[in-house]
Amino acid sequence: MTTSTSLVYLIALPLAGAALLLLGGRRTDKWGHLLATGLSASSFGVGAYQLLQMLGRSAEERPVSQKLFEWIHVGNFNVDAGLLLDQLSICFVLLITGVGTLIHIYSISYMSHDPDRRRFFAFLNLFIAAMLLLVLGDSYLNLYVGWEGVGLASYLLIGFWNQKPAYATASKKAFVMNRVGDMGLSFAIMIAFATMGTVSFTGVAEHAHHTSEAALTGMGIMLLVAAAGKSAQFPLQAWLGDAMAGPTPVSALIHAATMVTAGVYLITRSNFVFDAAPTAQLLVVIVGAITLMFGALIGTAKDDIKKALAASTMSQIGYMILAAGLGPVGYAFAIMHLLTHGFFKAGMFLGAGSVMHGMNDEVNMRKYGALRKFMPITFATFGLGYLAILGVPPFAGFYSKDMIIETAFNAGGVKGIILGCVTLIGAGITAFYMTRVIILTFTGTKRWDEDAHPHESPWLMWLPMAILAIGSVTSGFLLSRGDALVNWLHPLFAHHGEHEELLKPIVVSGLALTMVAIGIAVAFLKYSRNEVAHVAPENVSVFTKIARQDLMQDRFNEAIFMRPGQALTATLVATDNAVIDGTVRGIGQMAMGSGSALRGIQNGFVRSYAALILVGAVALVAAIWVVVQ
Amino acid sequence: MKWLTILMVLPLLGAAMISTLSKANEKAAKQLALATTLIVMAATIAMAVGFQRDNIDLQFVEKYSWIPSFGINFALGVDAIALVLILMSTILAPIVILAGWNEAHGGRWSVKTFYILILVLETMMIGVFAATDVFLFYVIFEAMLIPVYFLIGGYGTGERAAAAVKFLIYSLVGGLLMLASIIALYVMSGAQGGHTFDISELSKLTMSSTTQNLLFLGFFIAFAIKAPVWPFHTWLPDAAKAATPGTSVLLLGVLDKVGTYGMIRYCLTLFPEASKTFTPIILVLAVISIIYGAFLAIGAKDIKRLIAYTSISHFGFITMGIFAMTTQGHSGAILYMFNHGFSTAALFLVAGWMISRRGSSTIADFGGLQRVTPIMAWTFFVAGMSSLALPGLSSFVSEFLVLVGTFTRYPVHAIIATFGIVLAALYILIPVQRALHGPTTPGNETLSDLNLREKIAIAPVIAIIVVLGFYPAPLLKVINPAASHVISQMGFTDPAPTNGDK
Amino acid sequence: MLQLALEVGQTAKPEAVMFWILGPLAVVASLAILLVKKAVHSAILMAFVMIILAVFYIAQDAAFLGIVQIVVYTGAVMMLFLFILMLVGVDSSDSLTETIRGLRPIAITAAIGFGGLMISLLGHATLGRQALGLSAANADGNVQALAQLLFSTYVWPFEVVSALLITAALGAMVLAHHQRTIIRPTQRQLSINRFRGESLGTAAGLPGPGVYARHNAVDVPALLPDGTPSAESVNATLSARGDMLDYKKFDLSEINTKVEEEK
Amino acid sequence: MDASNYLYVSALLFTIGAVGVVVRRNAIVVFMCIELMLNAANLSFVTFSRINGDLDGQVMAFFTMVVAACEVVVGLAIIVTIYRSRRSASVDDASLLKR
């Protein structure tokens, strides 16, 4: 393995930016955003440089590592602060820094009226640094630092406008649910250390094959829990919708392109664990499939443009998780979809931000309509992203999503058929709700409020959108040309035997396109032909109602965790006071009480005292009598 | 050089100098106290530099005959554990004084008395960790209650008298149980080759397992009250609520550590067999403390009580780490003691500033502080993050070590304890949301942000929290030999990787 | 039973007779001390018991003690008791009903228990050596032998007891002796005071109350020749207690003292 | 005759004296009962002296008498003082101090 001394700059640059802006205070208000953007860009530069270096080496020589310093060495628990850049992480590095830099640029304008813009950029930089640490850490524990770091940054950014209590609550919810996932990661690390005596990726990879399946299954499940928390997968998905409280660039960066894909990274990175633990792998697939449908269904009912996109994100990540769960054959496709998704979803989020920017921060799509004329660039970039997500050839989604559907069908047996159908239906629903978004937002009649004056966003905002749109169009083709990404990642994953194909690729593409067409058609029929109500109609089916309420996920959490938790807290508080403290007080009062009672002996009469002495004497004599007898 | 004696005498000298000042000269008293503690801190650091970290023997040993007829010596010496805790105490002292510059003003007595008490307390804090004679330890262990008692009762707020009494009674009861055990040890040492209180001599005593168990309990309950471990904890929230922030820092940050320190130094060393016997029960208590403390923190309405309950949870982790009997658990616990001192200090000091500005310690009275007093709000936030053991901050390293060390031997306990980290997120973020976020509520609009003195006071604490989060190696290198020494003396070796028993 | 079987020679039989008459008497008399109402009767009974004890002492070769018992104890100490009883009120008789709840049953139970157990225990006691008489010890006479002991072996307590006696005397003095805090004036001094005082106005003695007064009561001040009331004429104790009527209102100076001649 | 019979009388007198202290209210009678107890003890001394065949017991009894005399002086002085202050010689009336 090659060592390098420059990996640290990937992280250090944005981290320095964050530190400088946070500690520098108001003094850095003027140029802080520029510095942050510059640092993010230079980090991208370092990443690009590393890629070039990597390309120049043979496949085995490509991974680069750097040991920074001794971190935790206790007994046989030895973890250094070390970085590892290999073919997998470089994809992420470039995605994070690339998309991240674009979003920095976008935010310069988007946040220009916010008095706390500097702080926003500090947090963005902090996020970039944490996310880079997540993907660069050479051990689970290093990853864990980045893992929680992005959680923190996400919390800070979701709650950026925390003067609104709802936003503050949303950020707290995100953090807490993420922590549940983090707990899973902790367990996974503990299992790794207890069974294999190491927590580094290379170490675990070495030991995995001679470790019992039970332990690996446990570790895998715990990793899945972690992934579910971070990537908003079932059952820890509830926070993502609320996380849209943050400024839109945040949603684009964190909740579309980068952080939420960390789960996919984790599972892919831990391929050696999952490959040896089929049960865990199956669970991954199931979680992915459920979330895929779950997100898609929610997406159909959302009127809030960002929440609709968030639901879509959830669903798309479901695709990735599903793919990752399919084993060696799926990892590369998961990553590919992750990358293409990073482009088109970020682009669409930025588009949504642009719309909101022009519409006084209105998010309800029912109050949009006919924005195509007022925001042509936004419409164009958003539209390209739309085509990409639908999987229309030759846009990016077509390459990545079709591969996943195909792999799903090829998973074999009933499992393959079920998974294939789920992914297909998902694609159809995706087409439906995305078309709905397009129709409600950009076409039809205007349904704006009086004071809305839609206008196109400044160039600083549309430029990143445009770049991302280009990515949405081309990335799929580029990555799959000659199986570029698959081959690139190939050395990292176990080799897989050829599956017999259930369906020919062309058939899968046909089926997928058919489903997409159906979805689009239904959406057109439903929304384009009828006048869209200004307010969401109430006379809808039960399913719609449930879908509007995010399929009852919050109610479920409330009923199962929150209420019992609150009740337990209240009970414990009462118990602490009444039982534990009460026992202590009771002992005190008992002493007091017996003291007062015994005072009664001292009644002031000398004759009683004499009687007491006499009784004492009798007792002594009686004792003697007993002894003598 | 008689480092430890010098360290113990310096604060007393300061106290003596302060006592000569006139009552009106409050400023001089403060400055003198600050200067004294700074000198002590410098001296401690100078001493620590000379510490040989690979030497597991006691260092800087001093021994003077004190009460020869009972075999009692004024014997001092430190190993890594003691050194780390002394270092923590002496660093915290000047910070507490600087941070609580004005907290003596609401007291029953003069400002001067406050600082005399603080300095006397500092002497005892050093002594209690440095003592290598059980009797000397006990004397300081008990005697240090008195200054704290007066600090709480005389300078606290609210139900300060009741809280001080509760604190004192709890501690005294625990202390008396320990005294009974010490007497038994003393008598046994007399029967087995001469009266002594030397800890290393006492650890060689032979005794029946029943005796050992009983004596262990005497010590352990005293330490469990001090630490505090569930269910001996109810004094702490009251005391912490009533005490001034500075006192609370010393109380939770230093004094309570005497409990966990005592578990390592006395329970494990003197009664290895009994420690093993009771380990299952103690681990359960520790786990209960972790979860229970967290739930009560979530339910707390008063910010100081909240912090106190979080400490109960944290002390649960420390206790668990100690009795997990692995090097990771042990080192983690020791490191946790050090880190907890600073993260609690940060929380309490900032909470104290918030409370003194707002005039209330009820969480619901705050709101939107982040907009009004950003620096104060953010320091509180960082302190809170440290309390919930965010990776990258110091507590994470120790908490994770404890968990991983426990998991290798007691997976179930570790798993339950890990749920504490989710609860930690709740108990920190709930007050953060209520107090710092949301719209600025009435009564909070005109609060002033941290002034320069306060910034100077809190900066080193935050710095230590962050630096040790990323680079705990210097401390761990000091702690590790001592921790593994204790473990190996107990006859334990770390569980080897099982590979899942394949 | 104590294995005493003491040979008391020829006196055996008379002593037994004496014991069986006086022993029960002593017990009955002492019981009566508890039961009689008047303290004086108790004292008389007490003296009676003491005398019986003196007889017992003499019967047991303790002649000196027997005499001392009568002379000192009965004669002096009991008389002191009687004397004090006189002081306190010889006629007073106590009610024997118990006022402290539960005390009497406790006392009776304790008494029966105590007495019963003691007697039972004495029944079990053995000495383990030969019981001796005092014939040998008293060979030179009881008093001589005692003196020998008192002035040699027990000289130190004997000396120290003197301190006890002084203490007793001192104590009685402290509690009972009324030291004069004001020197009582002598007749001569009184006379001097009367005639060498500032005025001779009172030389003839103070007026008695009620003299010339409007009322003939002890709390009404006398009127002086000029019609003014005299405060001195009323007993000081009455004035101190505030029982004296306001003398001002008896002042005649305000009304016309000139008596109209009857025409 | 068996000298131990005196011991029985002594024990009875002692018991009666002790009960008298408890049941009688007049301070002087109470005190007399104490004297009865002392006399009972003296009787034991004299009896034991005879049994043991030495005079130490008689010396002790003699000292007891002397000491009792002193005690009587002090005790009666106290009783008289109390009587003068309270106009009552009942020990039950002196119960200001309690609990």
Add this chain to the structure above:
Amino acid sequence: MTFTAPVLSYALLSPMLILLGGALIGVLVEAFVSKALRPAVQLTLTLGSILLSFMQLWRIRGEQSLTAAMGSVVFDGPAALLQGSILIIAFISVFLIADTENFTALAAALPGSDEERHALQSGNQVTEVYPLTLFAVSGMLLFPVANDLITLFVALEMLSLPLYLMAGLSRRRRLASQESALKYFLLGAFSSAFFLFGAAYLYGFSSSISFSGIREAIVGGGGNDVLLLIGIAFLSIGLLFKVGAVPFHAWSPDVYQGAPTPVTAFMAAATKVAAFGAMLRIYYTVFANAQWSWTPVLSGIAIVTMLLGSLVAIAQRDVKRMLAYSSIAHAGFLLSGVIALNKAGLDATIFYLLAYGIATVGAFAVVTLVRDSSGEVTDLNRWRGLGKRSPFAATTFALFLLAFAGIPMTSGFIGKFSIFSAAYESGAKGVVIAGVLSSAIAAFFYIRVIVLMFFTDATEDGTSVEIPSILTRATVIIAAVITVALGVYPAPLLNFITDLAIFIR
């Protein structure tokens, strides 16, 4: 019949003789010195005698003799230590007695009468308390050195009679004071009767009234033990009464409360030393071989005493009564030293006696300082906020309380530690556990008083603290210094005690 003149070793008796001489001169002073001069003369005389006596004691501290007074008195190391302790305590107690505010002006005067008022106005003083004190002190010196039952009984009465009298001499609340004298006297005499009865049976058992004779009889055995057991039991009642052990304790709260505070201080501290001194000698030398018979009973009494004393003290509202119950609890602690029956127990008990005695005098001295216009204020509720008004009084009182509670760095802690470890060494674990438990209970009420003084605000009526007389202040300071010194560096005294405390038989 020949008479051999007795031989007394005056050097060894001189501490007592000096005091008795001083007392006799004091009586003469009462008779012949003018009233105005008497207080000063008596005070000087008393302090001089005690000092002289102590100096003499210091000179003879190393001596040992069984025949100092024809076998009536034994002089050895423990004797020197106990006598020295009594003299030290007496010395600082006399400082308190010298405060004119404590004693009645005229004991014979009726409370509230004209005569009393005149006596008060004329500045009359009952200077007889000085010789009475000296008599009591000499009785106390004799009590632990007595070597036969006669001397023991005489000493017992000699220390008691003056105390009975002095208890009734209070200046304020005279009815209560006289009542306490009556109670003390009646119960004291009652217990003396038991003591005497027990002595009779011991004599019956052993045919000897000297301690050595009794011990030989116990060692030698003979008949059965009925007489011995009765003797031990009843003799113990007399001794336990003096130290205030349950159930023979009932007098002490009432008497402590009613007596003039200096007398209470003197009585509480010095009597305990004397009585425990005698107990130590009797149980360690005379009854040692009958250990099986009395240790269980005495352990039971010790446990009950500790617990009851501590428990009832919690419920007290009067500071003197509280201290009385505390002293009952301490009697229990001290009994555990007697039970120990080993060298460590002897050393510990002697140390404890001195430490406790001095702290007790100090505590009561502070009580005399807290006054309002009508005299001492002993109601605890009116001690609120004392720390504010009188830091000196409150701080020193707190120190003494902490010493009673056995907090480290005070003499009380060393005492408690040494006495419990001795008891534990002898196997009396139950006593130690009860001791620890009752210490915990006791801590509660000591701390309550500290809270009252320091942490609560004064009530309206504001108890004023009189500027203490120099002598009272001296007592408080001396007691405080010794209490701290013995807590911080007890080694010299402990060594001294260890070297000296060996009973001779």
